[in-house]
Amino acid sequence: MMTFLALFWSFLKIGIFGFGGGYAILALIENEVVDIHGWMTTTEFTDIVAISQATPGPIVINCATYVGYTATDSIIGSAIATFAVCLPSLILASLAARFIYKFRDNKYVDAAFKGLRPAVVGLILAAGLTLINHDNFTDYISIIIFAIVAVCSYFKVNPIFLLMLSGIAGYFIY
Amino acid sequence: MLLKLFIAFFKIGAFTFGGGYAMIPIIEKEVVDKNHWLSKEEFMDMLAVVQSLPGPISIHSSVYIGYKISKFWGSLVCALGAALPSFVIILLIAIVFTDIQDNPTIEKVFKGIRPAVVALIVVPVIFMAKTAKITWKTLWIPVAVAIVVAYLGFSPAYIILLAGAGGILFSLIRKDK
Structure with missing residues (x-):
């Protein structure tokens, strides 16, 4: 249970503070999942980056899905991390769209x-x-x-x- | 409508290799050229906005476009559509096998795809320049921006703030004359 919460919180932070798109976010993800929580080693992380590049889709989503699974050994962990990383986007970008079209x-x-x-x-x-x-x-x-x-x-x-x-x-x- | 949105963004999510910027030509094709959900100008404005927000531009773009078309449910459906292909694929990889990057077949396919991705990012810049009404007199702006961001490591967020402020300033000065 604690791991699920920690995953949610970590990937929420990654979703909020990741400025400048996919590759800029990688350093932030590495800090959270390798240095702070030790969910994986640096080598494993490098592998994920390689896998992310070899598979379609946004890199952040790929990382969140992969780390979520390996850290908890369950699909629920995957879903939580992926949802958490998308949540700030859902709020921020729809607010931005609303604001822009209003003004x-x-x-x-x-x-x-x-x-x-x-x-x-x-x-x-x-x-x-x-x-x-x-x-x-x-x-x-x-x-x-x-x-x-x-x-x-x-x-x-x-x-x-x-x-x-x-x-x-x-x-x-x- | 929501189903059409979902299918469009599912395609976008499934064919984006190599990060957010690789998504842009595919989003443009689906959203501007094919379905006319956004005009070219709206699309460029969207790019400016999502690049100044913190977080992944790919998801931001999906949410922004979804919101423009069908408000809350639109943004939810687009984000889900864009995220679902990677979620399923990565989950399978995480469960089944981890050495996909050493697979020789995959490596061969990707050696072909990688330069194509770069071309698909660079060429639409020509069309965007037309949409942005860039002339020989204003050509220095995108060139300077590209150089400071690509080679001097400037954050796009500052460039966006600066360019927005510049636009407002320019319109004020022109009015004074």
Whole structure:
């Protein structure tokens, strides 16, 4: 019972304080589950990160589900940790949406968004740039896949279809 | 409606490899291009808002879009849809086997997927730039933001605050003239 409560509390904190999306949250999760609670070792944690990258879905959800299970040996633990990590989002993001649509016509809110749009373009570009590294680009084939997908994506080919195709290509090429 | 939302976000959750930003092109396809639940501008505004909130942007986006479309139940259904595929898959992995990352087949498939994910994040930036009405005169803004965030480690949260304040300031100055 105590472990369930501790899990809930830990992942609630992770959901609240994790600024800057998936990868920035990893350090926070490591601190909670490895250093503070000792639910797993650093090696196990690294494995989870690898598994998270090899499976679909948001990394935080993946971590919460996995740690929740290993720490309690039950699906309930998984569900509690996953719910806890989503809870702040459910509250914060729906409040934000409510606020934005209520004040959308306010001239200051409108002006703020005019300033935000070019910055958002830069932020997404930044996310793309940080992913151009040796983990994602192992050889010239990676560059070819990148180029083909880039062109297809420019001509609006469905991204899910492109991902599946790249996976199949990877399987046969490597 | 709720069922349509659930299916759309289930797809989004099932095909997002490598974190929140990889989700963006797929959300855009489902929510803006296919179902017209949000306009392109609304979508960009959503991105600005969710990036300034603490917590995972993937879940934030699902909740935000869900709320816009069907209020409370919409946000709940979208978050559940986006989280469910990973929940089930990870649970199976945790229960059945733990060495998936050493599996040679999986590794091969992912060697193909990883560069594709990067391309799917970078290319939509061109379309977003059009939506944001970026001209040669304002091109420095996204470029500068990308450089300080990607290579100098600035937090996106500060950039958002700064850009919002900048937008308000700019509109005030223009009015004075």
